Amino acid sequence: MRDPVLCEWDLVSLGEVMLRFDPGEGRIVGSRSFRVWEGGGEYNVVRGLRRCFGLRTAIVTALVDNPVGRLVEDLMLQGGVDLSHVLWRDFDGIGREARNGVYFLERGFGVRGGFGMMDRGNTAISQVKPGDVDWDEIFQDEGAQWFHTGGVMAALSEDSTEVVREAMTAAKRHGTIVSFDCNYRPSLWKSRGGRQGSIDVNRSLMPLVDVLFGHEGDIAATLGEASQGPVWHTLESFHAMAGRVNTEFENLKVIASTVRRPLTANRNGWSAFGYAEGEAYEGLRFDDLEILDRVGGGDSFASGLIYGLLQGKGIRWALDCGVAHGALAMSTAGDSSMATLHEVERLMTGGSAGTVR
Numbered sequence: 001m002r003d004p005v006l007c008e009w010d011l012v013s014l015g016e017v018m019l020r021f022d023p024g025e026g027r028i029v030g031s032r033s034f035r036v037w038e039g040g041g042e043y044n045v046v047r048g049l050r051r052c053f054g055l056r057t058a059i060v061t062a063l064v065d066n067p068v069g070r071l072v073e074d075l076m077l078q079g080g081v082d083l084s085h086v087l088w089r090d091f092d093g094i095g096r097e098a099r100n101g102v103y104f105l106e107r108g109f110g111v112r113g114g115f116g117m118m119d120r121g122n123t124a125i126s127q128v129k130p131g132d133v134d135w136d137e138i139f140q141d142e143g144a145q146w147f148h149t150g151g152v153m154a155a156l157s158e159d160s161t162e163v164v165r166e167a168m169t170a171a172k173r174h175g176t177i178v179s180f181d182c183n184y185r186p187s188l189w190k191s192r193g194g195r196q197g198s199i200d201v202n203r204s205l206m207p208l209v210d211v212l213f214g215h216e217g218d219i220a221a222t223l224g225e226a227s228q229g230p231v232w233h234t235l236e237s238f239h240a241m242a243g244r245v246n247t248e249f250e251n252l253k254v255i256a257s258t259v260r261r262p263l264t265a266n267r268n269g270w271s272a273f274g275y276a277e278g279e280a281y282e283g284l285r286f287d288d289l290e291i292l293d294r295v296g297g298g299d300s301f302a303s304g305l306i307y308g309l310l311q312g313k314g315i316r317w318a319l320d321c322g323v324a325h326g327a328l329a330m331s332t333a334g335d336s337s338m339a340t341l342h343e344v345e346r347l348m349t350g351g352s353a354g355t356v357r
Contacts, residue, residue, distance in 0.1 A: 001310075002175050007143035009082075010055040010310060014149040014167050015042025016125040016156060017061050018101035019072050020295075020335060028104045028117065038075035039103075039335030041152040041183050044296045047079040048303030048337040052325060052344065055307065058082035058144075060133055060167070062124035066091040068100045069124075079336060087132065089124045098124040107293050107333075108265030114294060118187050126156035128163050135170035146306060147171040150181035150213070154201055155188035161201055168208040180205060181302055182214030211254040211309070213302050216241045219249075232259060233273055235282045242275035254315065256305055258298050258326065266291045270330075272301060272323050276315040283319035284327075284348065291330045300329035300337045304344065324348045 004010065017040040023031035046057035059081050063069035065088045076083060089098045101120035108114035120126075138144060147167065154164045171178050182202055189198045202219045206212075212219075233241065242255045254276045261269030268291055272283040291297075304325030308318025324347040328339035 001177060002143065002145050004145055007145050008056065009058050009138075009142060009144040011046055011049055011146040011148060011306065012058045012060065012085075012138055012144045013042045013046040013147070014060045014164065015153040016040045016101055016120070016123060017043045017059065017063070017072055017076065018103055018120060018123075019068060019075075021102065021104045022333065023104070023106060024333075025107070025109070027106055028115075034104075035333070036071070036075070037334040037336070038072050038079070039296065041181060041299055042149050043076075043081070044299035044335050044337075045148050045181075045303045045306070046081050047076075048300050048325065048329070049307060050080045052300075052337050052339050053303065053307040053341055055310070056082075058085055058138075060085045060087075060138070062087040062089060062128050064089050064091050064095070064098050064100050064124050066100070068102075072100060085133070085138065087124070087128065089127075095122075098122065098127055100124065105295060110264045110266065113262075113265050116295075120156075123156070125153075126160055129159045130162045130166045133163070133167070135167055136174075139170050139174035139176050143174075144171070144176050145310060146177045146179065148179045148181070148302070148306070151183040151198060151202060151218075152181075152185060152188065154205070155185060155192065155198065158192075165205060165208070168205065172208055177210050178208055179211035179213065179302070179306065180209045181298070182212070182218035183298070184218065206249045207251060209249070209252060211256070211306075212245070212249075212252050213256050213298075215255075215257045216245055219245065221248075232261065233257070235273065235280055238273040238282075239275065239280035242273075242280060243278070246275065246278075254309070256302075256319070256322070258301050258323075260297075263288065265294075268294070270297070270323065270327055272305075272319055272326075274305070274315050274319045279315075281316050281319055283316075283323040286323070286327055289327055289330070293333045294330050296335040296337070297326040297330040299335070300339075301326035303337070320348045
């Protein structure tokens with residue numbers, strides 16, 4: 001790990017940041033007003049690390065310079081993430097050349113599951129090409145301990161995949177830790193080979209990864225049952241799975257997977273497993289977690305685990321931190337965490353949900 005004193009950033013992330021329209025307890029089709037948030041898988045990680053854990057983070061993304069793009073910027077400014085590496089694209093007046101991504105999300109309740117509708121075609125970030133970002137400036141001149149990106153960014157376009165590869169290669173060249181969250185989204189891979197297409201891309205990137213958020217189904221050479229849905233593990237089965245992955249990709253230092261068992265839309269089992277140095281670990285378990293808004297729970301898990309590893313706390317502490325942070329993030333509306341480090345640590349040590357006065 002690079003010396004933090006010599007690095008301007010604790011973590012830099014690459015990914016799309018969209019505007020989320022939230023109908024609250026209602027449904028999209030009947031709503032006449034929406035609350036808006038900023039959100040994106042890779043962005044949520046750096047925001048959580050900045051707001052909850054107080055680390056120095058920056059986002060690399062692209063936005064169209066119009067009022068919607070500036071609204072996304074204003075929301076990100078509230079999150080405290082550095083925006084000096086945002087690429088601004090000219091607005092052509094109607095969004096034919098490039099646009100800002102938006103999405104609508106119903107939270108669901110009880111037997112009615114959540115529902116997300118994406119509107120992210122032809123966005124500015126999907127059109128970024130290799131060479132558009134000066135990665136040597138970020139990783140060499142400024143310096144970063146950690147770089148994070150994932151399968152959402154890699155899925156946006158053929159060029160996006162190569163930008164991810166370019167960024168990860170530069171990070172490795174300068175001694176920066178690289179993490180990758182496979183984060184499969186069927187809507188993004190529909191025109192690029194579906195699940196098999198995502199696996200092919202993930203496998204091509206794995207030699208550049210140090211910390212993997214995902215499971216065997218995301219990177220297995222052969223499309224199998226584990227690739228088609230959620231993977232539920234015991235400690236024993238996770239150890240065997242992670243061992244197989246690590247045997248093929250020996251460069252992986254840590255493998256982490258969340259485990260979510262939906263009982264209803266707003267009651268889930270929630271935990272995670274981790275693997276490092278040949279040993280498997282199980283994090284905190286919430287067998288019946290009440291959820292207000294599940295979006296961003298996995299991203300908040302990732303930021304908590306990364307925080308623990310950056311602080312040298314060890315994989316077991318980092319796992320518990322990630323699970324607790326994810327649980328708290330799902331107790332508030334919006335993609336991003338509104339938790340504090342004190343709240344995370346309190347939950348990790350068995351703190352109750354009683355009112356603190």
